[in-house]
Each structure stands twice: as C-alpha cells, then as structure tokens.
Amino acid sequence: MRNKFLGTGESGYHPLHKIRTVLSGLRYAVFYDFSVAYKLALSLVVLAVAFGLREWVDFMLVMLVTGLVLVAELSNSAIEALCDFVEERHNEKIKVIKDIAAAGVGITILLWAVV
Incomplete structure (x- = not known):
C-alpha cells in the first residue's frame, strides 16, 4: 500500500489487504x-x-x-x-x-x- 506521507510503496487502496493485516496481527498475538x-x-x-x-x-x-x-x-x-x-x-x-x-x-x- 502506498504511504502518502513518505511517497513509498504500492499505489492503490486494497481493503482486503487491510483485513488480512488485522487478522495476521491478531493471530500472531493470540498464538505467541x-x-x-x-x-x-x-x-x-x-x-x-x-x-x-x-x-x-x-x-x-x-x-x-x-x-x-x-x-x-x-x-x-x-x-x-x-x-x-x-x-x-x-x-x-x-x-x-x-x-x-x-x-x-x-x-x-x-x-x-x-x-
């Protein structure tokens, strides 16, 4: 995902990517x-x-x-x-x-x- 403040990363908005990131963080926190x-x-x-x-x-x-x-x-x-x-x-x-x-x-x- 593109960082509008730093001007880095991929362009475009991907809501599913955000959901995957949330679930990944939650899964890591719960299991570790x-x-x-x-x-x-x-x-x-x-x-x-x-x-x-x-x-x-x-x-x-x-x-x-x-x-x-x-x-x-x-x-x-x-x-x-x-x-x-x-x-x-x-x-x-x-x-x-x-x-x-x-x-x-x-x-x-x-x-x-x-x-």
Whole structure:
C-alpha cells in the first residue's frame, strides 16, 4: 500500500489487504503472546455470561470495556515487542516504558472489574 506521507510503496487502496493485516496481527498475538490469549479466552467467557443474562445495556457496556481491555493488551504487547527489538539487553529506560504500558493494561482491567 502506498504511504502518502513518505511517497513509498504500492499505489492503490486494497481493503482486503487491510483485513488480512488485522487478522495476521491478531493471530500472531493470540498464538505467541500468552497475555493476549488468556485475556481473549476470559473475555469470551465474560461475554457469554453477560449475553446469557439478557440485560442488553449491561451486555453492551461489558462488550465495550472488554474491547478496551483487549486493545490495551495488544498495545502493550506491541510496545514490549518494539522495546525488545530496539534493546535486547536490560535497560532502565526500556523498563520504564514497559511498566507504563503495563500500567495502562492494569487500569483497564480495574475498569473491567468495576463494570
């Protein structure tokens, strides 16, 4: 796909390419990152219970917050992977970056528990 800011890549817009990219990233995260896999499994259980209660407004809130947790965890995983790519050895600055990303996940999990 062409990058309009850098002027590089192929020209044209391919929506199927975007969908393939999303599915590829999700598949990698689920199969190679335990944190994402178990949060996804737990999310499916929570959503099934919420759906079974048939309180649709509550179900929508649970679904919204569940999506937020998964987005936070995927973002955290991406940040950790990037940090590991940039610096393989222990680095205090990288540790701070990873800790902040993990704190974001922790806050969303607390919000999830409240809802």
